[in-house]
Amino acid sequence: MPSLKDLKNRIESVKSTRKITKAMQMVAAAKLRRAQEAAEMSRPYAERFNAVMAGLASAAAGSDSAPKLLSGTGSDQTHLLVVMTAERGLCGGFNTNIAKIARQKAQDLVAAGKTVKILTVGKKGRDQLKRDFGDHFVGHVDMTEVKNVGYGDAQNVARDVLARFDAGEFDVATLFFSKFQNVVTQIPTAQQIIPFEVPEGYEAGETLYDYEPDEEAILADLLPRGVATAIFSGLLENGASEQGARMSAMDNATRNAGEMIDKLTIEFNRSRQAVITNELIEIISGAEAL
């Protein structure tokens, strides 16, 4: 049985752990609000963009001269998986869940005889996939220095991806990130970005537009921007998801620490009482012996 001093020390240490998790939870809550705002503000752009792209894409699909970013290279031999995760841990299953669907997809593709290349954004995903797919890595984007994700960051990732596509390094690109549903639910998601797929819920409108310059030129201009837009939305969703996941993970941790403190305190009191009882018995039996 641990001594009184040991118990006391443990209670103290759990208490300070609780302070830390509590603080992390509050920080995550504050950051979450900001991340959610950023995600909300970016929504109008993405929505309109996708609406217009839906119209353009349905018009151009099927034509032979459609840009490769839309129609694909005609093969699906080489896949690029862009795995976007957080730079930090201690956020519950957030990173693991993204890595899990990425790993699943990679395994399926390898089993089907395809070539898999992985581009990681965020350190944690890289660490988790390293063991199984270390030799498939083609690049890594470090976001440690980035405090607030801006469109520029998404553009940098997009530029990297597009340069690889232009160089013929892959045929299909899939983006992995976590969609923010609410603080307790984040949905790990895989989204194909090249060739361009119209996200669900967008349909070609009925308006017939004049195009200036022509449709093809506009498509050629917009498709690369579509990649950046998709990556940007992914990054923002990820940002909100990460903070949400961290908040609920830290909330749990704080509660667990509280329970542990209660248990340890009871144990501490019990042993203290046992010690007192023991001493009393000793005194009484000593007095009786006289």
Place this chain on the structure above:
Amino acid sequence: MAEMQFDLVSPERSLASLQAASVQIPGADGDMTVMADHAPTITTLRPGVLRVDAGGSTQEFVVTGGFAEIGAQGVSVLAERAIVRAEMTQDMMDEMFDEAQASYTQTKENSGAVDDAAKTLSDIAAVGAEIGLSTKQPTL
């Protein structure tokens, strides 16, 4: 005068959403002014200055990259970068210019198909001249 809905959004936020009498858009094929009941059009943007006439006053934005959608409901401009003209600083101008210059140099090295990049670069230089901020001389 009839008014129409005007929205200007960048990926990061929505900059303007108001009723406007007319909007002058720096289209890729040249400037165009849109008023209510314009024919539905989609045009890409070149770097330039967007002017919005609303309620007797004119607002100006510097925009780069993106497109404008003119529909029955009004005009939506989606610009990759949109900055209120008054907030435009020399530093931002330099940054935009350097970016375009870098992309031009890179394109030149890679493919030699420099027309688009060169146009973007000179458009940005023109924006600088238009709003009274100096840019470096483009090296083409």
